[in-house]
Amino acid sequence: MATKNQLLDMTPLGMKFTVLQSSADTSGKSLELHWELLPGCNMKEPLIHTHPNAIETYEVLEGNMEFFIKDKWVPAKKGDQITVEKGVTHGFRNPTDKVVTVFNTHQPALAMEYYFEDACKVLDKLTSDRKEQFKMNMKARLYMSVLMNKYRNDIIAKSPPDFAIKLLGFIGKLMKVTY
Numbered sequence: 001m002a003t004k005n006q007l008l009d010m011t012p013l014g015m016k017f018t019v020l021q022s023s024a025d026t027s028g029k030s031l032e033l034h035w036e037l038l039p040g041c042n043m044k045e046p047l048i049h050t051h052p053n054a055i056e057t058y059e060v061l062e063g064n065m066e067f068f069i070k071d072k073w074v075p076a077k078k079g080d081q082i083t084v085e086k087g088v089t090h091g092f093r094n095p096t097d098k099v100v101t102v103f104n105t106h107q108p109a110l111a112m113e114y115y116f117e118d119a120c121k122v123l124d125k126l127t128s129d130r131k132e133q134f135k136m137n138m139k140a141r142l143y144m145s146v147l148m149n150k151y152r153n154d155i156i157a158k159s160p161p162d163f164a165i166k167l168l169g170f171i172g173k174l175m176k177v178t179y
Contacts (some may be wrong), residue, residue, distance in 0.1 A: 001022065002031075004025055005167070012126075012134035023057075035101060039094060042137075043093055044093040046068065046093050047091055047157060048093065050088060050089050051154060052153070052156060053110060053153060054154065058102050059081045059102065062077075063077075064098075115155060118151075125179050138170060140166055143177055145171075146177045
């Protein structure tokens with residue numbers, strides 16, 4: 001379970017999250033995070049996804065970035081606030097050469113903090129060093145699919161397509177992929 005001020009270091013994916021308020025701190029009402037999106041974060045293969053049971057909000061604190069909302073990329077700058085309703089397809093990226101900071105919430109928290117913690121474990125399995133560049137090869141796709149299938153109540157991929165995530169997650173489980 002995440003704790004206040006815990007760093008969820010996903011540097012190989014170009015991001016770091018700091019827990020401001022965990023689900024325990026808010027009695028499950030929300031998960032509040034401070035993000036640092038490194039230059040170029042999510043430019044190659046952004047995870048376009050939905051949250052079927054939660055609303056997600058973003059406030060850009062510093063820098064410029066882009067959000068994918070429904071079917072198009074929209075620019076966002078310092079001070080912009082975006083709310084993504086339940087089930088709306090979305091994603092994010094940092095196309096700039098500067099770090100972008102964001103205040104992010106998931107309401108209700110559900111198990112998103114566990115998803116982020118497990119994502120860090122997956123990265124530990126797939127990279128030998130937190131600074132190493134992450135490569136989305138077949139092994140990584142299997143691990144990420146097992147992870148995504150575990151948290152279907154919280155997050156569902158749209159790109160890559162959900163059917164591929166389900167299939168690879170099933171194959172990963174048969175292969176006893178664990179993190």
